[in-house]
Amino acid sequence: MTISLPTSQDVAWELCPACSAIVYRPRLARDGHVCPECGHHHRLSAADRLATVVDDGSFVPAGSRVRSGDPLAFTDSRPYTERLEQARRRTGLDDALVHGTAAIGGRRVVVAVMDFAFLGGSMGSAVGETITRACERALRERSPLILVICSGGARMQEGALSLMQMAKTAQAMRRLQREGVLSVCVLTDPTFGGVTASFATLGDVLVAERGALIGFAGPRVIAAATREELPPGFQSAEYLAGRGMLDRVEPRDGLRPLLARLLSVTAPATSAPLAGDGPSPVVRDPAELTGVLTPYETLRVARDTRRPTALDYIWHMCSDFVELHGDRLHGDDPAIVGGPGVIDGTPVMIIGHQKGHDTEELVRRNFGLSHPEGYRKALRLMRLADRLGLPVVTLVDTQGAAPGVGAEERGQSWAISECLAGMSELSVPVVSTVIGEGGSGGALALALANRVLMLRHAVYSVISPESCSTILFGDPAQGPRMAEALRVTAPELLRLGVVDGVVPEPPGGAQEDPERAMGALKAAVLDALRELSGLDGDELRKQRYERFRGLGVFEDE
Structure with a gap:
């Protein structure tokens, strides 16, 4: 046939x-x-791409027209000027980039879209200038910047001036970040070379279209230079997401809904969080915390896999939540989840240790024991929250940081210490809650906060009682005794000043009535955010410093 x-x-x-x-x-x-x-x-023209990402009829092109000149009088088989004119006739564009303003989900944005049909979407002087103008307009109007990128890299016909556009656009993007204006880069097929190594990967959030090839050098160049067989899927969006380089990989029809949600959940609140209905559920007097469970029995309740996990609490508390991924260095650690969300109209950055309810998820998330890339992801999200003015809410539930050769080789101690130091510098309110087991520095890495709360049947300790028993007695059998000696329960920790308040749980623990437990935690978090909402950045840092500065029992001689 x-x-x-x-x-x-x-x-x-x-x-x-x-x-x-x-x-x-x-x-x-x-x-x-x-x-x-x-x-x-398939690749899209700039016009078709705009139709997929912005609200219908909302795009208004910028008034100025920017065109590349011919600074080198460059000629290969044809003069550069002829190539430019041919590209303009074929695409109807002045150069490889279209920019202006639009709406996405009803929210105003500055948008710039590249067109690969114009000389491979290469970046010459006009593209660099237009990207920079888009950044400056976004800053001037305090509007989020959305960049949709498709490029083969720098434009060779403009020589070193093309190279300089990398520096020009990189500093414009960094200035936008420094001033707290959200930028989102949507990477499509292909995104390579000097574009990838400058503005394309400097967005606050990096989203790639499914199947897009992204990198610095092209795969054929790499294969020829190294004479090695490239890994399956090399440089694809999915490959890079698995290595922590991207926040999200989305199908084409998912881009506009995702962008609309991102814009919604990162918009700064216009007022302080509202007080919950009725009195605060938080207990601040240890004498009010009575119960019949021993410390070790409490530990067993805290470890119960039926307890609500961080994601359970997040989706109960938040009307919307956009999970972001990756540390932009090595990988995405599923033991820590996080992203912007909205709690009763208050946008926050919410981050937590995630365990699971069944064996499959527990194993996949390493039982909530985070590797260095998890802590680096958490710190990246906290710093994004700081730039955007979003309060940070953390949910602590881990026996500790992941042990192992790989974790040590990737700098586990460095990642935890940077997380602690980074949290100390945040200029936004930080509220942390221990929802299950708070173990060692792996837990504290998410808990250097202005307000530290814990659930009634959670525990918080320098080491697990079993590990303490193993170190001191040679076996874990003395775990129950050590749980009592370490003072791991809520009343003891409230008495020591380690936590500021305790959120009551239903009889038997949160797992016996998850809805009630999650409602109480939500009310406690909103109450804490409301208490902190009147403080400016300097006051929040000072309060956080003094809170931890005052902890400890010692004698002066």
């Missing part, structure tokens, strides 16, 4: 470059230019 392939005159059909399926063009357009057979995301 012979199949005739479409010709240039047969405009109703198109050959998918990924699977070689012959696709009916009207259907391809209806599907957002995603192959219905294999899911390959």
